[in-house]
Amino acid sequence: MPKTSSDVQRLTLNGPTMGTRWSALVDTDDAAQAAGLQKALADAVQQVDRQMSPWLPDSALNRLNRTPAGTWLDLPPEILEVxxxxxxxxxxxxxxxxxxxxDLVQAWGFGPARQSPDAAAIRRAAQAASAPAHETLELDVAAGRAIKHAPIQLDLCGIAKGYAVDRMALVLRQYGLDHALLALDGELRALNSxxxxxxxxxAVEYPQDGRRATHSVVELDNLSIATSGDYRHFLQLGEVRVAHTMDGRRRAxxxxxxxxxxxxxxDCMRADAWATALLVSGNDGMALAQSLxxxxxxxxxRDNRLTTVGLGRFSEAVTDPKQAK
Known part of the structure; x- marks a missing residue:
């Protein structure tokens, strides 16, 4: 049952992580929770970063990447879930x-190994024959371990931030709180209303680098939302913009x-992963999304305009001609 305004205070909590910031808007009738909640949320996000960051040499992800094919490696349950x-x-x-x-992320200069593209590394990564990740990596979740059946360099940047938001939601549930909006970069989750x-x-952001503007607004109630795009992290090579998202099928x-x-x-983990998948899929992504x-x-x-296409509750979305200019 909705609470009256006299019952509720809104906590605004945030902190740094993963090269950006996490944030939480929490409606509560006990503001004394703020200090403990701030620490618990920060700890939850940092745990994800410690396990899944490609930038931390001792992360579980990097330990898995360094482990030779054919060798089982014990891993924490959180990274196994992701x-x-x-x-x-x-x-x-x-x-x-x-x-x-x-390997592609590193070769193009979007990882910790280098700050700009390396032509030799790009050629090696592009030519590397690889089976699909779901065939190459085997998980034994019950035993808490994983094994690579062939060399593979894993990167979880297209899913880990969404999972971190879900971990924040779990913290709030543990505190008995169920009215909040949680965010990390472009990934958000609403706990109820x-x-x-x-x-x-x-807001769904207008996709233009150097400009912060709202394209449209979505209302969330017990739902997650994630956006993937080419306008926030990219390289400019002459007149060509190189997106930070990699297409493993084309190796580019x-x-x-x-x-x-x-x-x-x-949940935000799946919203995050599917936003990346549909960005990579191009025009084929619409049929894929519809089928699922x-x-x-x-x-x-398209044609120097911004065109809008939507499925589900986005199906009524129309391009604002003023914003498309």
Missing amino acids: LACALEVNRRSQGAFDPGVG QAQGQPWAV PVRNDIASVTVLAP GIEALWLLR
Whole structure:
């Protein structure tokens, strides 16, 4: 039952992580929880970063990448949960979402190994023959371990931030809180509605680098949303923009007319992964999303205009001609 305004205070909590910031808007009738909640949320996000960051040499991800093929490695349950989801989306997206593109990410200068593209590394990564990640990596979740059946360099940047938001949601549940909006970069999750009953209004960003503007607004109630695009992290090589998202099927950065894809899902981990998958899929992603019942919004660059296509609750979305100019 919605609470009255006199019962509720809104906590605004945030902190640094993963090269960006996490944030939480929490409706509560006990503001004394703020200090403990701030620490618990920060700890939850940092645990994900410690396990899944490609930038931390001793992360579980990097230990797995260094482990030779054919050798079982014990891993924490959190990264095994993320790897299981990543392999599931890899299979269902027909390889569009690919956690096995770590070598490409590094070669193009988007990882910790180098700050700019390396032509020799790009050639090696492009020519490397590889089976799908879901066939190369085997998980034994019950035993808490994983094994690579062939060399593969894993990268979880297309899913780990969404999972971190889900871990924040778990913290709030443990505190008995169930009205909040949680965010990390472009991934957000609403725990139910606001305490007084209204849904949480979140913006879909206009996909243009150097500009912060709202393209449209989505109302969330017990739902997650994630956006993947080519306009926030990229390299400019002459007149060519190189997106940071890699297409493992082509062994190259994504190149299509999709500016961004926004996906709704019950949990943020899957919203994050599917937004990446549909960005990589290009025009094929619309049929894929429709076949799987995924609700998604595409912002497309066509004929010097921004065109909008949507499925599910986004199906009524129309391009604003003023914003398309």
